[in-house]
Amino acid sequence: MSKRNITGVKTGDTNAKKTKHWSLGLLESMKDSNSVVKSTDKLVVIRDKYPKAKIHYLVLPQDDITNIYKLNKAHINLLEEFGNIYKQLQEEETYSLKAGFHAVPSMFRLHMHIISKDMISPCLKTKIHWNSFTTAFFLPYEDVLKEIKLNGSVKKVSHEQHKALMATELQCNQCSYKPKNMPQLKEHLLSHS
DNA sequence: GTTCTAGAAC
DNA sequence: GTTCTAGAAC
Numbered sequence: 566m567s568k569r570n571i572t573g574v575k576t577g578d579t580n581a582k583k584t585k586h587w588s589l590g591l592l593e594s595m596k597d598s599n600s601v602v603k604s605t606d607k608l609v610v611i612r613d614k615y616p617k618a619k620i621h622y623l624v625l626p627q628d629d630i631t632n633i634y635k636l637n638k639a640h641i642n643l644l645e646e647f648g649n650i651y652k653q654l655q656e657e658e659t660y661s662l663k664a665g666f667h668a669v670p671s672m673f674r675l676h677m678h679i680i681s682k683d684m685i686s687p688c689l690k691t692k693i694h695w696n697s698f699t700t701a702f703f704l705p706y707e708d709v710l711k712e713i714k715l716n717g718s719v720k721k722v723s724h725e726q727h728k729a730l731m732a733t734e735l736q737c738n739q740c741s742y743k744p745k746n747m748p749q750l751k752e753h754l755l756s757h758s
Numbered sequence: 759g760t761t762c763t764a765g766a767a768c
Numbered sequence: 769g770t771t772c773t774a775g776a777a778c
Binding site: 691692693746747748 | 771773
């Protein structure tokens with residue numbers, strides 16, 4: 566029996582092959598000049614490899630911060646720089662953007678999504694994709710900053726809450742339309758553009 | 759996070 | 769019969 570640890574190194578395997586685990590993919594993208602949009606001494610902006618809207622960037626710190634649950638009051642300056650980049654990108658862009666974090670991120674290194682509200686993309690495929698940007702699973706940048714300033718940390722979402730949010734029935738983010746399935750939602754989104 | 763695909767839903 | 773979703777991935 567062979568298991569795979571988080572570093573992507575197969576263990577219990579006689580000729581263990583070194584392969585990068587998918588959850589570390591953002592660290593690779595940060596070093597890839599084709600992905601990087603801009604960078605400063607504190608942060609890097611990359612294009613999301615599988616964009617879920619016409620515009621979809623990720624903002625990551627240069628420092629090795631695992632996720633939002635590692636944030637504290639010492640990171641307020643960093644978060645404010647995240648906000649400045651968000652403002653800057655919005656000024657450069659005609660599409661309306663929103664910025665925020667996933668309550669339960671799948672990949673390592675803290676990352677803030679900056680995504681346009683159209684949600685039109687071939688990479689948007691599942692209910693989970695939809696609900697991670699359109700329910701309370703998406704923690705708006707402003708809310709996270711406020712929470713850090715007030716409490717010094719982000720409150721964790723319970724497993725039950727997480728499950729409930731992902732199971733939320735499909736609901737258009739721009740009107741009251743409730744599609745029966747993903748293809749119907751994707752078709753409907755085109756009518757808003 | 760994605761890909762693949764079995765079986766549910768239609 | 770086709771479309772769509774959801775769970776495994778060694």
